[in-house]
Amino acid sequence: MADPERTVLLAAPYFPPDVGGVENYVWHLARVLRARNGWQVVVATTARPGEAPGRGQGPDGVTVHRLRSLARVSNTPLGTGWRRSLRAIVEAEQVDLVNAHAPVPLFADAAARACPAVPFVLTYHTGRMRKGQLLPDAVCALYERTLLAGTARRAREVVCSSDYVAADLPRLFGGRATTVSPGVDLDRFTSGPVPAEPRIAFVGSLDRATSYKGLAELLRTAAVLAADRPDLRVEVVGSGSAAEEYRALARQLGIGGQVVFSGRLEGEELAAAYRRARVLALPTSYDSFPSVLVEAMACGRPVVTTPVGGIPSLVTDRVNGLLVPVGDGPALAGALCSVLDDDALAGALGAAGRALVSRELSWDRQCDRTAEVFERALVSGAPARTRRSLPSAR
Numbered sequence: 001m002a003d004p005e006r007t008v009l010l011a012a013p014y015f016p017p018d019v020g021g022v023e024n025y026v027w028h029l030a031r032v033l034r035a036r037n038g039w040q041v042v043v044a045t046t047a048r049p050g051e052a053p054g055r056g057q058g059p060d061g062v063t064v065h066r067l068r069s070l071a072r073v074s075n076t077p078l079g080t081g082w083r084r085s086l087r088a089i090v091e092a093e094q095v096d097l098v099n100a101h102a103p104v105p106l107f108a109d110a111a112a113r114a115c116p117a118v119p120f121v122l123t124y125h126t127g128r129m130r131k132g133q134l135l136p137d138a139v140c141a142l143y144e145r146t147l148l149a150g151t152a153r154r155a156r157e158v159v160c161s162s163d164y165v166a167a168d169l170p171r172l173f174g175g176r177a178t179t180v181s182p183g184v185d186l187d188r189f190t191s192g193p194v195p196a197e198p199r200i201a202f203v204g205s206l207d208r209a210t211s212y213k214g215l216a217e218l219l220r221t222a223a224v225l226a227a228d229r230p231d232l233r234v235e236v237v238g239s240g241s242a243a244e245e246y247r248a249l250a251r252q253l254g255i256g257g258q259v260v261f262s263g264r265l266e267g268e269e270l271a272a273a274y275r276r277a278r279v280l281a282l283p284t285s286y287d288s289f290p291s292v293l294v295e296a297m298a299c300g301r302p303v304v305t306t307p308v309g310g311i312p313s314l315v316t317d318r319v320n321g322l323l324v325p326v327g328d329g330p331a332l333a334g335a336l337c338s339v340l341d342d343d344a345l346a347g348a349l350g351a352a353g354r355a356l357v358s359r360e361l362s363w364d365r366q367c368d369r370t371a372e373v374f375e376r377a378l379v380s381g382a383p384a385r386t387r388r389s390l391p392s393a394r
Contacts, residue, residue: 007040011111012101015045032367046077086114112151119377122155126288127168156377162289162310182291183366184298191300191354194346199233201277203292206240214283223253239264274299279339285326297353304335320352
């Protein structure tokens with residue numbers, strides 16, 4: 001356990017009530033590091049639109065400093081004076097270590113440069129930033145080679161959310177990264193019998209920028225399945241800029257009455273949504289290590305997803321879930337039918353998923369691993385060799 005006088009600054013561009021995998025990761029890290037690992041925790045993030053910047057309290061009483069953001073380009077907040085503000089926070093809060101969370105550009109980079117004398121740890125949550133468009137991809141590649149490379153060099157330790165992330169950026173992280181994947185609250189996301197009702201859950205952001213999650217493909221597949229399954233239901237959990245477009249698509253496909261848009265859910269309401277589903281579907285075309293898969297598995301639900309990013313390190317086909325090729329509608333339909341029709345298969349996959357996350361992915365366990373990284377950073381300026389924190393699911 002760390003000295004209770006030690007303070008870590010968690011710097012992330014967004015933090016709850018903003019929604020997303022990184023936001024969820026940082027919040028749980030703040031919560032458990034305080035309660036279990038003896039760290040004093042301060043969070044630095046950006047102010048939400050219409051919110052005054054300044055010091056306040058976030059979830060669980062965590063001290064949160066919100067810095068002014070002047071604009072947003074894609075998912076990247078833009079601001080001025082961040083480095084100066086972060087330096088003032090480090091001094092005022094007597095911070096012993098800074099842990100910045102990326103890949104959203106600029107905020108983590110400012111945190112790395114704010115206080116060169118304070119030990120710095122970089123946590124990186126995804127692989128190469130690519131949008132499938134020539135100019136944006138060129139800008140992302142330039143950022144990775146320049147500003148991000150400098151941020152990585154400043155880090156005494158690097159944490160990656162999956163082995164895939166470290167392997168995808170070998171020049172930056174190769175040989176240095178410790179994998180600490182997203183965890184799950186096992187007391188909240190509890191397991192129960194797989195229900196008989198043919199209900200498919202989708203959980204994720206409905207922003208246009210996250211269309212790669214595959215909700216449109218899932219709705220088209222559900223429309224095919226519904227032709228022979230009038231009792232089929234799809235529950236969509238999430239909110240975002242494209243929500244109305246997805247509702248319109250469901251109506252156009254003739255399944256508007258069979259798709260429930262529940263909006264953003266948290267806590268026990270989110271856990272209940274997983275438990276009332278027979279299967280979670282995430283036909284994503286790009287992802288690192290989606291926390292929704294971990295949450296669904298913790299609830300004992302089979303998952304149907306794709307072998308992209310770090311997902312194969314979590315989901316082993318026909319062991320604790322089903323994997324289908326990206327963009328293969330018939331394969332997605334077949335996998336969903338397998339789980340909807342076969343009680344034994346659904347139960348076995350769900351039980352295996354729960355066993356894996358219970359063994360390897362509790363937030364207590366993952367925060368213990370993170371605290372070990374922080375301790376190394378405090379006592380040594382030398383980069384660490386590659387360390388694995390999530391054994392293969394195989």
